[in-house]
Amino acid sequence: MTTTADHFAQTYGEARKKFLAASAATGAVLSRYDHPQAGPDGKEIGTDVARIGPADARNILGIGAGTHGVEGYCGSGVQTALLMSGFADTLPADTALVFIHGINPWGFAHGRRVNEDNVDLNRNFLDHTKTHPVNPGYDDIYEALNPADLSEEALAVGRAKMKAYAEAHGPAALQHALSGGQYAYPEGVQFGGTKPVWSNTTLREIIRNEMGKARRVTYIDIHSGLGPRGHGEVISTAPDTSDTFKRMQGWWGDIVHSTQSAGSVSSNVPGSITEAFEQELRGLEVTPCGLEFGTVAMNLVAAALVADNWLHRHGGHANPAAPAIKRQIRDAFYVDADDWKEDVTRQTRDMALKVLGSF
Numbered sequence: 282m283t284t285t286a287d288h289f290a291q292t293y294g295e296a297r298k299k300f301l302a303a304s305a306a307t308g309a310v311l312s313r314y315d316h317p318q319a320g321p322d323g324k325e326i327g328t329d330v331a332r333i334g335p336a337d338a339r340n341i342l343g344i345g346a347g348t349h350g351v352e353g354y355c356g357s358g359v360q361t362a363l364l365m366s367g368f369a370d371t372l373p374a375d376t377a378l379v380f381i382h383g384i385n386p387w388g389f390a391h392g393r394r395v396n397e398d399n400v401d402l403n404r405n406f407l408d409h410t411k412t413h414p415v416n417p418g419y420d421d422i423y424e425a426l427n428p429a430d431l432s433e434e435a436l437a438v439g440r441a442k443m444k445a446y447a448e449a450h451g452p453a454a455l456q457h458a459l460s461g462g463q464y465a466y467p468e469g470v471q472f473g474g475t476k477p478v479w480s481n482t483t484l485r486e487i488i489r490n491e492m493g494k495a496r497r498v499t500y501i502d503i504h505s506g507l508g509p510r511g512h513g514e515v516i517s518t519a520p521d522t523s524d525t526f527k528r529m530q531g532w533w534g535d536i537v538h539s540t541q542s543a544g545s546v547s548s549n550v551p552g553s554i555t556e557a558f559e560q561e562l563r564g565l566e567v568t569p570c571g572l573e574f575g576t577v578a579m580n581l582v583a584a585a586l587v588a589d590n591w592l593h594r595h596g597g598h599a600n601p602a603a604p605a606i607k608r609q610i611r612d613a614f615y616v617d618a619d620d621w622k623e624d625v626t627r628q629t630r631d632m633a634l635k636v637l638g639s640f
């Protein structure tokens with residue numbers, strides 16, 4: 282008998298194969314968007330879309346995986362487990378499911394949170410013709426986030442800098458400095474890019490193709506790495522006074538937080554993926570959000586991101602530390618344990634059912 286955990290994978294290639302097989306078994310219509318680069322094994326990579334339900338459905342529930350590359354292990358497993366559990370077999374009338382797999386396929390395949398341009402895709406959906414936001418806190422802790430070496434001495438200097446910053450400005454300011462994105466250092470962590478990247482333009486194309494003719498669209502973008510282990514939090518970029526936010530709160534209750542107010546695990550970030558849905562689907566009732574599942578302690582997540590960035594920037598893949606660092610980043614965003622896989626799948630399923638029930 283297969284269990285939920287069996288639908289999760291150990292590589293991008295395995296995840297893609299399982300997702301495509303589950304989609305085919307469900308009778309989904311598949312579309313494929315090939316990425317111009319290859320995976321580390323030289324094989325093709327891309328974003329895959331499985332659509333179940335009428336082509337002209339007025340109501341759409343979308344679920345996406347892999348915006349942050351390596352975080353795709355979580356969302357991919359959830360998507361495949363839902364498909365294989367028969368979740369899509371009884372949809373309400375006039376409703377379609379759209380599962381988007383490997384939104385940043387390069388990062389997923391190469392085990393990075395960023396894409397092929399070192400860009401954090403979830404900071405890239407802003408108007409690049411305008412002046413980019415500044416993050417002065419990032420400048421202050423630059424060395425802590427982008428050390429020239431990973432020696433204990435260099436890391437200790439970084440930790441001291443972050444501690445001093447938090448003492449001077451408070452923990453919320455430190456979190457924004459750490460995760461609020463930056464547009465000034467293309468080689469650094471948390472870079473949002475200075476033009477729309479492949480995954481940005483491709484996702485917009487998918488949104489137009491799959492959702493442009495609907496009336497109501499809800500989209501859940503699955504992430505991992507923030508919050509308590511296995512606990513899901515909905516991250517809305519809409520203010521908590523908006524109808525969009527209130528709809529989410531009506532379905533999902535107090536796990537919904539707005540990045541515009543205090544209390545979210547996420548900082549108020551510019552260029553979030555939710556912008557793409559709002560911009561491409563103007564005039565429709567659009568409810569886009571991130572769903573963030575906790576993995577390991579935040580300091581371990583941060584250390585993994587710093588080490589991975591160092592490896593790509595200075596270390597090189599022939600570096601003896603490379604296998605351990607690649608393992609470290611995967612473990613930071615993917616808890617390879619049955620109970621975690623069951624937890625994240627169950628919570629997503631419950632959330633999805635609430636949305637379908639409202640259609």
Ligand SMILES: [Zn+2]
Binds near residue numbers: 504
């Ligand atoms: Zn993420």
